[in-house]
Amino acid sequence: MRFLILRLREQRLRELLLNDDFLMVTGSIISRHHGISKDHILDLRAKLGGIVQAVDDVVMFFPDWGHRWPLWGKIALRPEHLDLDDDLSRRLEAWVKVWQEDLDPIFEVRWPDPELGSAWIEEGTRLCAEVQQAVEKLGITVTPSFSMFAPNASTSSG
Structure with missing residues (x-):
């Protein structure tokens, strides 16, 4: 397709x-x-x-419950909507799964290990850049929106 x-x-x-x-x-x-x-x-x-x-012309990049990928427009997007390859699709899904299972931010953002949280933020930044590169030719801008899940985000915002 x-x-x-x-x-x-x-x-x-x-x-x-x-x-x-x-x-x-x-x-x-x-x-x-x-x-x-x-x-x-x-x-x-x-x-x-x-x-x-x-x-949309802008895709928001963040994890959320009920969706396996961190891709959001007017609707929850799937990798095939943006013609992303299978490898990137799997890595996006794995990234969201870490958020759901390891962070599990139902009541608060508390990583079991701050290094895991930092690595997750870094991986999200890399993945967001890869998605941006893949959809740039389509005139779509990918906007990251997951910094609030950084290990120190809740304590530094006061």
Whole structure:
């Protein structure tokens, strides 16, 4: 399955949908500013049988409960929405799993070992940069938002 990030007017979108391309459309194309409403996109999808997935121009990068990957737009994103490779996908999932199982931040941020927390922050920074590099050509910005889980974040914020 191939995914394309598009910022096109209705005519080009219609051509692609008629050709059965699988599409991922950024939030900007769904704006009235570009002349295509979200409802119109959904109508085109229903009529023409294409798959349109709403994705923002900005992807937030942070772990959260109920999602295996730290990728968030208007919806919880999966690696295939951004055309990320399997290796990166597995490493993203493992990173979130450490947050869920080792930190387990239900009531407070307390790493069992500050070194584990620091290593997790460093790995998250590397992974976020890799995702950014992978989606840069698509015009997407990846914004990290996990520093509050750093081992000393709760004590340094006062």
